Amino acid sequence: DAKTTQPTSMDCAEGRAANLPCNHSTISGNEYVYWYRQIHSQGPQYIIHGLKNNETNEMASLIITEDRKSSTLILPHATLRDTAVYYCIVRALSGSARQLTFGSGTQLTVLP
Amino acid sequence: KAGVTQTPRYLIKTRGQQVTLSCSPISGHRSVSWYQQTPGQGLQFLFEYFSETQRNKGNFPGRFSGRQFSNSRSEMNVSTLELGDSALYLCASSLASGTQGTEAFFGQGTRLTVV
Numbered sequence: 611d612a613k614t615t616q617p618t619s620m621d622c623a624e625g626r627a628a629n630l631p632c633n634h635s636t637i638s639g640n641e642y643v644y645w646y647r648q649i650h651s652q653g654p655q656y657i658i659h660g661l662k663n664n665e666t667n668e669m670a671s672l673i674i675t676e677d678r679k680s681s682t683l684i685l686p687h688a689t690l691r692d693t694a695v696y697y698c699i700v701r702a703l704s705g706s707a708r709q710l711t712f713g714s715g716t717q718l719t720v721l722p
Numbered sequence: 723k724a725g726v727t728q729t730p731r732y733l734i735k736t737r738g739q740q741v742t743l744s745c746s747p748i749s750g751h752r753s754v755s756w757y758q759q760t761p762g763q764g765l766q767f768l769f770e771y772f773s774e775t776q777r778n779k780g781n782f783p784g785r786f787s788g789r790q791f792s793n794s795r796s797e798m799n800v801s802t803l804e805l806g807d808s809a810l811y812l813c814a815s816s817l818a819s820g821t822q823g824t825e826a827f828f829g830q831g832t833r834l835t836v837v
Contacts (some may be wrong), residue, residue: 642824653726653812653828654765697765703824709755709778710814710826712765 613637614698619717622692628685630716632698635679641702643674644710645683647694647718654697654712657683688720724749726815726829734835740801743832747794747815753777754796755826756788759810768811771796772818800834808836 615633622628634643644659658665658672660681665672671684685692697715702708727746735741747754755778756768767780771790788798794815800807810833814826 644825651810653814653830656825656827659825709767709770709780710757710765711767712757714764 613700613711614713616696616698616713616716618714619719621719621721622685622688624690624720624722625687628688628692628718628720630683630685630696630698630718631680632683633680634698634700637678637700638702640704641700643672643678643681644699644701645670645672646697646699646710646712647692648697648715649691649694655694657696688718690720690722692718693720694718726813726827728811728813728829728832730832731830732833732835734837735803736837737803737805739803740799741803741834742797742799743811743813743834745796745798745813745815745829747796747813748827751815751817751827752794753816753818753826754790754794755814755816756796756798757812757814758782759812759831760806760808765812768798803836805836807834809834 642661645657646654648654658670660672674681695715695717697712729744753772755770759765770778774790785801790796810831812831814828816826
C-alpha cells in the first residue's frame with residue numbers, strides 16, 4: 611500500500627507556481643521522498659527526490675518539513691505541458707522496500 | 723544518451739497465449755524494474771533485476787516472470803494470458819549504486835491487449 615496521501619486533483623494557472631502537497635506521516639528515517647509525474651499514456655518521469663533537506667533542480671523544488679511528515683513539490687512557473695498526474699512516493703534504498711510504490715497521485719491541470 | 727527502450731510498443735494477444743516483452747536500459751544502468759499499469763489497480767511493481775539476479779518481487783502470480791542478461795537488457799514473460807493481463811507494462815532502469823543514482827527512468831511502455 612502507498613504510504614502517502616495526496617489530493618486527487620488540483621488546478622493551476624499557466625505561469626503561476628504549482629504547489630503540490632503530500633503527507634507521509636509514517637515515513638521512516640531511512641526513507642526518501644520521490645516525485646514522479648506521468649503525462650497521459652507515457653512512462654512516468656522522474657522529477658526530484660530528497661531525504662530531509664530541501665532540494666532544487668531544473669524542473670522543480672522539493673520542500674520537506676522538519677519532522678519529515680509532509681512535503682511540497684513546487685513547479686515555479688507552470689506551463690500547459692506540466693499537466694499530468696504527479697506521484698509522491700516514499701522509498702527506502704535497500705531491502706524489499708526499495709521498489710517504487712505508486713499511489714493514486716494528484717491530477718494537476720494547468721489552465722491557460 | 724539514449725533512454726529506456728521497450729519493444730514492442732503495442733501487442734495484441736489471445737487468451738491462453740504467452741508473450742515476451744523486452745527492455746533495453748540506459749547505458750551503464752544495472753538495475754531494471756518492471757511495472758504493470760491498469761486503470762483499476764494503477765501502477766504496480768512486478769520485479770527488479772540487478773546484475774542478472776532478481777532482487778525484489780511484487781505480488782503477482784507465477785505466470786509473470788523475467789530475466790536479465792549480462793548486458794543488462796531484460797525481458798519479462800507472461801504465460802497463459804488472461805483478459806485481466808491487458809495493461810501498460812513499464813520498464814525502468816537505474817544505476818542503483820548505494821544511495822547514488824537511485825532515480826529510476828522509465829520507458830514508454832508496451833501496451834498489451836489480450837482478446
